[in-house]
Amino acid sequence: MKTKLFYAILLAGTISCSTESSTINPLSTTKSEEVQNFEKSIKSLFRPENAETPEEMRTHKPMELSDRRKGILIPSAIELIKSSGVKEKEINEVTQGDKEKILTWAMKVYNAKIDQINENSKLR
Amino acid sequence: MKKILTLLFGLTLGASIFAQIDPATGQGTIHIWNTDDYHSLNLNFTLFTVNPTTCSPSFQSLGPSIPLPPGQLTKYSKYTDSDTAAGHPYPIDSWYDGSIYSPSAIPPSVVYDQRWAYVKFELREPSNPGQYIPGMSGSVGFYQSCTGIPNYLAGSSTGGTYSFEVKAYVIGGDLWVEFH
Numbered sequence: 001m002k003t004k005l006f007y008a009i010l011l012a013g014t015i016s017c018s019t020e021s022s023t024i025n026p027l028s029t030t031k032s033e034e035v036q037n038f039e040k041s042i043k044s045l046f047r048p049e050n051a052e053t054p055e056e057m058r059t060h061k062p063m064e065l066s067d068r069r070k071g072i073l074i075p076s077a078i079e080l081i082k083s084s085g086v087k088e089k090e091i092n093e094v095t096q097g098d099k100e101k102i103l104t105w106a107m108k109v110y111n112a113k114i115d116q117i118n119e120n121s122k123l124r
Numbered sequence: 125m126k127k128i129l130t131l132l133f134g135l136t137l138g139a140s141i142f143a144q145i146d147p148a149t150g151q152g153t154i155h156i157w158n159t160d161d162y163h164s165l166n167l168n169f170t171l172f173t174v175n176p177t178t179c180s181p182s183f184q185s186l187g188p189s190i191p192l193p194p195g196q197l198t199k200y201s202k203y204t205d206s207d208t209a210a211g212h213p214y215p216i217d218s219w220y221d222g223s224i225y226s227p228s229a230i231p232p233s234v235v236y237d238q239r240w241a242y243v244k245f246e247l248r249e250p251s252n253p254g255q256y257i258p259g260m261s262g263s264v265g266f267y268q269s270c271t272g273i274p275n276y277l278a279g280s281s282t283g284g285t286y287s288f289e290v291k292a293y294v295i296g297g298d299l300w301v302e303f304h
Contacts, residue, residue, distance in 0.1 A: 039197065042295060043159060046304055063266065063275050063294045073295070100296070104151065107296030111153055114199065122211040 029120045034076070034083040035113055038106065041076040045069060070099040077106035084109045144173055144238050145201050151297030153201045154240040160194035161304045163286045165247040165260070167192040171200065171216070172265070174241035179270035182238045183230070186218040193250065203227035203235065241265055242273040243301050247288060258282045264290045266299055 031039075044050055045065070056066040065073075081091055081102070095101040145152035158167040168191045173182040183203075190213075192198060198214050200206045204227045208215040219225045242265020248257060259281045265273045280287035293300045 039157075042293075042300065043157075043302070045293065046159075046161075046289075046291070046302060062268070063292055065293065065295065077296075103296035105296075107153075107298045108150070111199070111201070111298070118211065118213065121213075 029117055031117065032083060032113065034080045035110060037076040038073075038080045038110055041073045044072060067099065070103060073106075074099055074102055077102050080106045080109050084112075144203060144235070144240050146239075146297075147236065149297060152239055152299060153199050154243075154299040154301065155197065155199045156192060156243060157197040157300065157302045158192045158194055159302060159304050162288060163247065164194040164250070165257075165286065165288075166194065166250050166253060167245055167303055168248055168253075169243050169245040171243055172241045172271070173238045174267050174270050175237045176239055176241075176267050176270060177237055179267075181221075181241075181271075182234075183219040183221050183225070184244075185216040186220055186224065187216045188212075188214040190214050191248070191253070200240065203230055239267070240299055241267050241271050242292075245290075245303070247286070247303070257286065260286055260288060262290075264301060265292055266294075 050069060050072055052060075052066065052069070056068070060066050078088065078091060082088060091102065091105070095105065144154075154171070156167070156169065158165075170187070171185040174180070175182055192214060198212075200212075200216070203216075203219060204210065206212050206216045207227045208217055217226065219227065219230060242263050244263045246256065246261040248260075249255065259279050262277045262279065263273045264275065264277045265271065266275065267273075268275060275292040276290070278287070278289045289304045291302055291304075293302070
């Protein structure tokens with residue numbers, strides 16, 4: 001039992017540490033290019049050419065993005081996920097191109113990176 | 125082995141129970157962005173939470189005492205990671221529902237079903253922070269059917285010196301409030 005427990009802890013530690021180093025630069029206190037580009041793409045939703053069309057206002061809930069507007073965020077979202085060490089092939093396999101799944105994944109990466117930056121800033 | 129599983133379950137429950145985000149998905153963090161597209165004003169704000177199942181209002185934040193400067197972006201996930209002790213750059217150390225609570229003093233059973241609802245704000249000049257600017261304030265947010273607060277607001281100051289637009293979005297399960 002003790003041996004099994006030892007291996008379980010070792011495996012958990014290995015996975016945890018490998019994920020940690022692949023997702024986030026542990027020393028960074030500034031936003032990476034991928035994070036900044038993701039933020040810029042979100043900000044770009046405010047541009048007149050990216051505003052909701054009357055048809056989109058009619059067919060979507062007020063705060064939900066239409067498929068077209070989600071599409072504006074997708075390139076930077078994929079780059080952000082890739083910056084965490086995930087290959088594009090894996091993103092495609094997991095999400096099957098579903099834009100909502102890609103954005104949800106990207107948002108988790110984004111939050112983790114911002115948390116790490118705040119944590120690093122505290123330590124300085 | 126049973127003890128280990130119980131411990132892991134306990135840790136998981138403990139981590140998820142202090143949530144204004146959805147404990148099942150981890151979604152629902154609120155992001156507040158004071159873009160400086162139209163102006164360079166400080167954003168003074170308080171946050172409100174709601175139980176969206178019952179529509180009962182929950183808490184209002186007493187703070188942050190530090191305004192969000194122009195161009196800055198911040199986020200809040202849970203009461204307990206939003207205070208000074210947690211190192212939040214724009215900390216909220218107290219919450220009000222008729223009584224004042226520190227983040228850790230709010231019972232988990234109360235917190236579990238709460239979600240971020242809306243932002244009440246004022247935009248003020250960084251060089252004259254004590255001066256209220258008429259027309260440059262309001263509330264914007266989510267759960268309209270509960271709160272009646274709009275998801276979009278635009279306005280301008282008396283005399284037309286400043287103008288603003290603010291919109292609330294849901295992106296990837298998170299809540300974004302963008303001030304322009």
